[in-house]
Amino acid sequence: MKRIVIIDHFSKAPDEPGNNRFIYLGELLCSYGFDVEIITTTFAHLKKKQRKVTAKLYDNLPYKYTMLPEPGYPRNVCLKRFYSHYVFGKNLSNYLETMKKPDAIIAAVPSLDVGTVAGNYCSKYQIPFIVDIQDLWPEAFKLVLKVPVVSDLVFLPMTLQANRFYGQADRIVAVSETYMQRGLESNRKDKNGLCVYLGTDLGSFDESSKNISEEKPDGELWIAYAGTLGHSYNIEIIFDALNQLPDGLGQNLVFHIFGDGPYLERFQEYAKNCKIRSIFHGRVDYPAMVASLCKSDIAVNPIVKSAAQSIINKHADYAAAGLPVVNTQECQEYRNLLESYGCGINCEVESVEQVAKALQELIENPEKRKQMGANSRRMAEERFDRRNTYQQIAKIIEEIISK
Numbered sequence: 001m002k003r004i005v006i007i008d009h010f011s012k013a014p015d016e017p018g019n020n021r022f023i024y025l026g027e028l029l030c031s032y033g034f035d036v037e038i039i040t041t042t043f044a045h046l047k048k049k050q051r052k053v054t055a056k057l058y059d060n061l062p063y064k065y066t067m068l069p070e071p072g073y074p075r076n077v078c079l080k081r082f083y084s085h086y087v088f089g090k091n092l093s094n095y096l097e098t099m100k101k102p103d104a105i106i107a108a109v110p111s112l113d114v115g116t117v118a119g120n121y122c123s124k125y126q127i128p129f130i131v132d133i134q135d136l137w138p139e140a141f142k143l144v145l146k147v148p149v150v151s152d153l154v155f156l157p158m159t160l161q162a163n164r165f166y167g168q169a170d171r172i173v174a175v176s177e178t179y180m181q182r183g184l185e186s187n188r189k190d191k192n193g194l195c196v197y198l199g200t201d202l203g204s205f206d207e208s209s210k211n212i213s214e215e216k217p218d219g220e221l222w223i224a225y226a227g228t229l230g231h232s233y234n235i236e237i238i239f240d241a242l243n244q245l246p247d248g249l250g251q252n253l254v255f256h257i258f259g260d261g262p263y264l265e266r267f268q269e270y271a272k273n274c275k276i277r278s279i280f281h282g283r284v285d286y287p288a289m290v291a292s293l294c295k296s297d298i299a300v301n302p303i304v305k306s307a308a309q310s311i312i313n314k315h316a317d318y319a320a321a322g323l324p325v326v327n328t329q330e331c332q333e334y335r336n337l338l339e340s341y342g343c344g345i346n347c348e349v350e351s352v353e354q355v356a357k358a359l360q361e362l363i364e365n366p367e368k369r370k371q372m373g374a375n376s377r378r379m380a381e382e383r384f385d386r387r388n389t390y391q392q393i394a395k396i397i398e399e400i401i402s403k
Contacts, residue, residue, distance in 0.1 A: 001033065001034065001035045002033075002034050002035065002103045002104075002401055003034070003035040003036075003037070003100065003101075003102040003103050004029055004034045004035070004036050004037075004102060004103065004104050004105075004106065004397060005036075005037050005038075005039060005099075005102040005104075005105045005106070006022050006025065006026055006036065006037070006038045006039070006105075006106045006108070007038075007039045007040075007092065007105065007106070007107045007108065007114050007118055008020075008021075008022040008038060008039070008040050008108040009040065009041060009045075009085070009088065009108065009110065009111045009113075009114045010040075010041075010045045010108075010110075010111075010134075011023070011038065011040035011041075011108075012044075012046070013040070013044070013051060013058075013065070013067075014058060014061060014065065015058075016044070017283070017284075017285040017286050018046075018286055019200055019286050019313065019317075021108075021132075021134075021175075021198055022038060022106075022108060023038070024201065024386055024390065025106075025390060025393060025394075026038050026062075026063040027062060027063070028390055028391075028394055029063075029394060029397065030062040030063050031062075032394055032398075034397075036062070036063035036064070037063060037064040037065075037066060037099075037102075038063055038064070038065050038066070039066045039067075039068065039092065039095070040065075040066070040067055040068075041067060041068055041069075041070040041088050042067045042068065042069050042070055043070040043071070043072040043073075043084065043088075046260075046283070048072065048073070048074060048075075049072075050072060051067065053067055066095070068088060068091045068092055068095055069087075069088075069091055070084055070085075070087055070088040070091070071083070071084050071087055072084055075262060076230065076262065077141065077231075085111045085112070085113045086113060088111070088113060088114075089111075089113030089114065089116065089117050092113075092114065092117050092118075093117045093120075093121070096117070096118075096121045097121075101125060101127065102127060103127070103128070103401050104127065104128040104129075104130065104397055104400055104401055105118055105121070105122055105127055105128070105129055105130070106130045106132055106173075106397070107119070107129070107130070107131055107132065107165075108132045108134050109131055109132070109133055109134065109135075109137075109162075109165070110134065110135055110137045111137070112137055112158055112161050112162060112165075115131060115161075115162065115165035115166075116161055116164070116165055118165070119131075119164065119165035119168035119169070120168075122168065123168050128170050128171075128400040128401065128403075129168055129169050129170050129171075130169060130170065130171045130172075130173060130396070130397070130400065131165065131166060131169040131171075131172055131173065131183060132173040132174065132175075132393075133172070133173070133174035133175065133179040133180065133182070133183050134174075134175055134179075135179075135308065135309075136179060136182055136308045137158060137162060138155035138158035138159055138162070139182075139308040140232075140307075140308040140309075141155060141158075162186070163186040164186075166182075166183045166184075166185075166186035166187050167186045167187050167188070169183070169187055169189065169190065170189050170190065170400055171189075171190050171193075171194065171396055171400060172184055172187055172190045172193040172194070173193070173194045173195075173196060173393060173396070174193065174194075174195055174196075175195075175196070175197055175198050175310065175311055175312075176195060176197065176310035176311035176331075176333055177195045177310075177333050178310040178311075178331060178332075178333050179195075179310055180193040180194070180195045181193070194392060194393070194396060196389050196390060196392055196393055197311050197315070197316060197383060197384050197389065198311065198312065198313050198315075198316055198384075199316045199383075199384040199385060199386045199389055199390070200316045200317060200320050200380075200384060200385070200386060201385070201386045201387055202320055202380060202381065202384075202385045202386075202387065203387060205290055205317075205320045205321075206320075207287075208286065208287035208290035208291060209290050209291055209293075209294040209321070210291070211287045211288055211290070211291040212291070213288055213291035213292040213295065214292060214295075216295045219252050220252050220253075220254055221252055221253050221254070221297045221298075221363060222253075222254050222255075222256055222295060222296040222297050222298075223238070223242075223253060223254070223255045223256070223296065223297065223298045223299075223300060223359070224255075224256045224257075224258070224292070224293055224296035224298070224299050224300070224323070225238070225255070225256070225257045225258065225259070225299070225300050225302070226258040226259060226289055226293060226299075226314050226317055226318075227258075227259045227312070227313070227314045228259055228260075228261040229257070229259050229260060229261035229262070229263045229264045229267055230261040230262050230263050231262070231263065231304070232303060232304055232307045232308075232309060233261075233263070233302060233303060233304065234302045234303065234304045234328065234350075235257065235263075235267045235270075235302060236267065236270050237302050237328065237350070237352055237355055238255065238300050238302055238355065239255075239270055239271055239273070239274040239276075239278070240352045240355075240356075241352050241355035241356035241359055242255065242274055242275070242276040242356075242359070243273075243274055243275055243276075244352060244353070244356035245276075245356060245359065245360055245363070246360070249360065249363060249364070250275060250276045253276045253277070253363070254276070254277050254278075254279060255271075255274075255276055255277070255278040255279070256278075256279050256281065256292060256296065257278065257279065257280045257281065258281045258282075258283075258284060258289045258292065258293075259281075259282070259283060260282050260283040264280070264282075267280070268280055289317075290317070290320075290321070293317060293318070293321040293323065294321045294322075296321065296323060297323070297362075297369060298323060298324055298325075298326060298359065298362050298363070298369065299314075299318040299321070299323040299324070299325045299326070300325070300326045300327075300355075301314065301315070301318070301325050301326070301327045301328065301329055301334075301344075302328045302329075302355070303328060303329040303330070303331075303349075304349070305330065305349045305350060306330070307329070307330070307331075309329065309331065310331050310333055310334065311331075311333060311334055311337075315334060315337075315384070316380065316384040318376065319343070319376045319377065319379045319380035319383075319384055320377070320380040320384065321376075321377075322373040322374065322376050322377035322380075323373055323376055324343060324344055324345070324362055324368075324369050324372035324373055324376060325338060325343065325344035325345070325376070326344065326345050326347065326355060326358045326359055326362070327344050327345065327346050327347065328346075328347050328348070328349045328350075328351075328355065329349070330349050337379065337383070341375045341376065341378065341379040342371075342372060342375045343372050343373070343375040343376035343378075343379055344372065344376070345358040345361065345362070
């Protein structure tokens with residue numbers, strides 16, 4: 001039996017809420033007859049807490065689930081995080097040397113330490129190496145340190161680190177075309193790469209949509225946001241746009257925010273000045289969030305200027321729920337998807353006026369919402385359904401092992 005190791009630094013554990021790419025992929029590969037091990041950390045990135053690990057916690061899984069020690073960090077951007085990743089990288093390096101040699105390794109990057117350790121290990125033992133790019137580092141950190149020239153110099157070592165393990169990969173996989181092209185720039189082994197969106201399993205999604213959630217009163221129109229509440233997301237522009245709606249138009253509107261993050265209190269405080277009712281649900285179980293999304297009427301994707309995000313989880317969830325999207329994200333790849341499928345309205349990244357106009361257009365035109373929603377669901381079926389798209393990842397694993 002061929003052995004596959006998946007290294008996912010920021011994995012959600014099997015018993016934690018979410019829609020993790022590599023848990024799904026691990027189960028898929030097991031169904032193909034592979035012996036699969038998923039390696040991650042004891043530190044839960046989203047909650048910023050250590051997991052309570054017991055010897056038999058995950059004994060009944062079809063794959064082996066291994067958690068290695070990591071000290072952790074209090075915030076997404078802080079010096080302790082870099083130290084924590086360094087420690088995890090050392091522990092990962094030591095663990096790889098003790099385990100049975102796999103037939104292939106898939107490393108989710110970031111973190112850069114995972115990419116470096118996995119790339120060096122695979123090069124040392126001539127093991128096929130697949131990099132799956134989830135986000136671009138250090139590009140994402142440059143959003144925080146916005147100092148021309150200085151930012152490039154500060155992050156140059158990280159750029160060179162990323163270039164190295166991209167170059168070591170036998171295959172480049174990524175969650176967007178944008179990320180894939182970045183990886184291919186530093187790689188001479190893979191001519192084409194493979195883009196597989198994070199996506200969701202539409203069968204499971206549709207089952208989750210039947211879950212009991214908050215009742216929707218007759219006549220209410222729901223605007224929804226799902227995701228992180230952090231520095232990359234400009235929820236404030238939605239509040240400002242809602243305040244610009246004509247008097248009377250917003251009396252039946254409710255803005256539902258699903259998620260948590262470092263800016264939660266900031267956004268809650270800002271919402272107090274919004275004339276439209278807002279509800280912060282916090283982080284809820286994925287099925288409950290899905291059920292509420294499917295009752296919503298409009299989704300918003302407000303991402304700040306120059307953000308590194310490309311195709312992300314919320315895009316799949318909005319599409320699967322059949323929602324028209326009001327979008328400020330600059331990523332051309334996502335803007336093109338919305339335009340080509342006719343399932344959203346793109347706005348300039350910092351234009352409150354354009355966001356208000358887009359919201360008003362969808363609020364006042366139920367038929368347009370309905371048509372855009374149908375187009376959005378079609379996009380989900382064609383581009384975001386894991387039941388089909390993840391077969392492509394399994395196929396390249398089979399190909400790379402057979403060689």
